[in-house]
Amino acid sequence: MKKMFLKLVLLCLCLLRLDGAFGDDEVKTVPMMEGYSVTINSGLTEMKDDDVIRWRFGDENTLIAEINVTADRFTVYDDVLDGRFRDRLKLDNQTGSLTVTHTTTEHAGVYKLQINSEIKSFSLTLYRAFGESVSVMKGDSVSLNSRLTEMKDDDVIQWRFKKRFRDENTLIAEINKPADRFTVYEDVLDGRFRDRLKLDNQTGSLTVTHTTTEHEGEYELQINRVIKSFSLFVSGLKSVKEGDSVSLNSGLTEMKYRIQWRFNFRYENTLIAEINKRFDRFTVYDDVLDGRFRDRLKLDNQTGSLNITHTTTEHAGGYYLQINREIKRFSLAVFDEEKTVSVKEGDSVFLNSGLTEMEDDDVIQWRFGDENTLIAEINKRADRFTVYEDVLDGRFRDRLKLDNQTGSLTVTHTTTEHEGDYKLMMFSDLRMNSNLMMISDLMSPGRFSSKVFRVSVYGE
Structure with a gap:
């Protein structure tokens, strides 16, 4: 904002x-x-x-x-x-x-x-006076909604993108209804949108699939002579078992000037670590936030990456890295001890959310594997229940069932392809539409909880 x-x-x-x-x-x-x-x-x-x-x-x-x-x-x-x-x-x-x-x-x-x-x-x-702020987890898809229910016969719609405020807007997609032409320009900007853009031929909405941090920036939608804007934030999700260490990678090979690390807690971005190369100063502020980071923060003096040791659920949330004027975002999930579940090949496995009933503002996500692939999602406020069956080469097709009361997940007709870690992320007590909030903002203590289930599938 x-x-x-x-x-x-x-x-x-x-x-x-x-x-x-x-x-x-x-x-x-x-x-x-x-x-x-x-x-x-x-x-x-x-x-x-x-x-x-x-x-x-x-x-x-x-x-x-x-x-x-x-x-x-x-x-x-x-x-x-x-x-x-x-x-x-x-x-x-x-x-x-x-x-x-x-x-x-x-x-x-x-x-x-x-x-x-x-x-x-x-x-x-x-x-439009105010644009929309939209967040997505790295690797997921995101839809930028035109808010049209149907395009008119004389509509001309253009989608443009720029990485930073001072950059020029680059045309990435266009619909010309009079000419019956739907075009995506995937090869612009070094091909970062190649095979990632989808246009809705009824509403003109734009979907960006397999998002990376390269897709983070400002999207401008022009419908005839009306212009709307969207700010897209792409968060990288890191997950760690409670008690283990995790490293948040700055992406630098060598530092210049100044770096700051901040942690989001109840919408306040608290400074927890800082490097000032000019004065050769490396500082960790581990006594802030009631000392939850005390003796747990380590800075890499060459790259500026941040290491958090002996993690607890108190360290789950959003981390912001500011390198000069550029900001990177990380979302950290800290999981409790696993509940290992074994199932015979061909049988079903039930993964219990632990809830008796979801609240009206709850958002629940189920993710699978090392890549944290989103396979199922519930957004109670939007009354949306979605299973992403075609991800991962369709291994979950016709096999996922969501309980619309508790958010629990059932995987049917299991094979060895379904063996692995299933991560449950629950965002609770949202006071506004989740599309207007950063994923990392949602993952604040009291608003976020997580579980992991390690599923093993054995033969006859």
Whole structure:
């Protein structure tokens, strides 16, 4: 949210510098944030005594404002088009410029200005005031929802991506309904989206599969002249058995300048370790948070990676690594002692969540194997129960059953391919839609619990 806020501030400052107006090019496109006012400049410094000025809007060229200087008549037709311009139009009585106040997506489109026999066109593009923040676990798929139930026959939809705020937006997917064309540009940006993009041919929503940290960034959706934005965060999941050690890898071969490690606890990012190369200072703050990290933190003095020893469930949660101005995120799950389960090949195995009934805000995930592959998920708030049967070459196809009351998982018709570790992650007591929160934010003490089941499958 902080990143999105900074973007809004910068955009507003730019708009203020432009005085909310745009010039007299033959066709001019301007971005404007929803809810703000915009002035469309006629290009005149002063109207002449015989000038007739008309402002029109949309494909039907609907007359919305008119000035007849000779008759000293200034008129706004704000009840046309179902009243979308009512109490929103203002005419400048000296220049004839038009201001649209309290803009909404209905005001996006082409405005035509006729000054006597001369015609100019302006295109207004509106941005949503706030974008969505979406989190996904590394390797999982994520869907960016267009919020359309169905596209219209004349819709043009474009998806763009940029890694950082200052980067240029790169077109990665496009739908042109009039031309019946659905296109994904998988080879852009060094092919990071190759075989990973899927477009919904009914709604225009975009799904990114097999996510990596390369897919983390800003996604921009333009539907005709309306623009929405999404911030995607990709968290790497680390899991460790209680009592063991875990290393959070900085990804560096050698440090430069400054590194900070922070731990998320109840939405506060607490500084737990810091390196300042310039002053040759390596510091661990192991007495913070009631000393839960005391004598447990070790910093690698070459790479800046962080090692946590003698882990307990108190160390589960989100870790943030800031390298200069870049931030990386890690989610750590600390599991209790395993419950080993043995099952005869062909039989079913029941993995008990331990719950008698899920709460309305619960999110439950079942993951399998060393890669923590998501195989089943329940989101009670969204009333969504999903089994991902086609992952891992379809080994779980038609074999997974979720209990919609307790979240327990049953694997039927087991084979040796189903042998391994099943990890249960339960996010509890969510106060807002989980799609708007970081995975690492959810994994705070009191909100997150986990179990692991080691399943062995034996023959006849």
